[in-house]
Amino acid sequence: MTWMEWDRVGVRDRGSAAVNVIVETPAGSRSKFKYDERKGLFWLHKLLPIGAAFPFDFGFIPCTRVEDGDALDVLILGEEPTFTGCLITARVLGVIEAEQTERGKTIRNDRLIAAPETPKIRPAVKSIGDVPDRVLSQIEHFFVAYNRAEGRTFTPVGRRGPRVATKLIEQAARCYQDSLRSRGRAARGSARAARSSPGSSRGPVGRHSRS
Numbered sequence: 157m158t159w160m161e162w163d164r165v166g167v168r169d170r171g172s173a174a175v176n177v178i179v180e181t182p183a184g185s186r187s188k189f190k191y192d193e194r195k196g197l198f199w200l201h202k203l204l205p206i207g208a209a210f211p212f213d214f215g216f217i218p219c220t221r222v223e224d225g226d227a228l229d230v231l232i233l234g235e236e237p238t239f240t241g242c243l244i245t246a247r248v249l250g251v252i253e254a255e256q257t258e259r260g261k262t263i264r265n266d267r268l269i270a271a272p273e274t275p276k277i278r279p280a281v282k283s284i285g286d287v288p289d290r291v292l293s294q295i296e297h298f299f300v301a302y303n304r305a306e307g308r309t310f311t312p313v314g315r316r317g318p319r320v321a322t323k324l325i326e327q328a329a330r331c332y333q334d335s336l337r338s339r340g341r342a343a344r345g346s347a348r349a350a351r352s353s354p355g356s357s358r359g360p361v362g363r364h365s366r367s
């Protein structure tokens with residue numbers, strides 16, 4: 157599925173408060189997968205050091221865009237790992253707000269926290285405040301160590317509830333729509349340039365040039 161087709165999935169289903177999450181890397185995996193929007197495929201990005209693994213399913217909310225250029229990241233607090241490419245409907249519990257610094261540049265790189273929610277799965281927790289502190293600390297420690305191994309600094313700066321997390325999702329969805337409009341304008345500009353370039357004429361001479 158290419159970036160143009162993610163609109164069919166969307167941030168959430170109509171009439172639902174749950175968000176759609178696409179799993180990139182399942183819980184317990186040392187293999188870090190990333191989604192290539194252009195190719196519509198998941199690719200093996202890297203292997204984590206021996207002894208390190210993702211603590212929970214890690215994925216993204218389609219049709220969102222944030223400061224680092226990627227979709228909004230989400231950790232799914234499920235009891236069992238799923239698989240790369242799995243679509244999960246999830247209840248947003250909150251967000252671990254964080255700053256990421258690389259080569260002297262600092263950006264926000266928040267991590268949303270959610271729980272699977274379906275007609276047959278109802279999460280017991282409703283907010284990040286219901287999640288044990290040791291679990292949240294484990295998540296924060298994982299991303300600090302993960303980024304340190306990549307030469308980056310990851311600094312958790314706060315934990316906020318579902319209301320703040322929902323606002324972040326709405327903002328990221330608007331950024332995604334803005335990026336689509338920018339791509340559309342760029343594509344139309346390229347098409348106009350191609351039509352006006354030498355040799356692009358479709359007049360009678362061009363149509364009968366075989367004669």
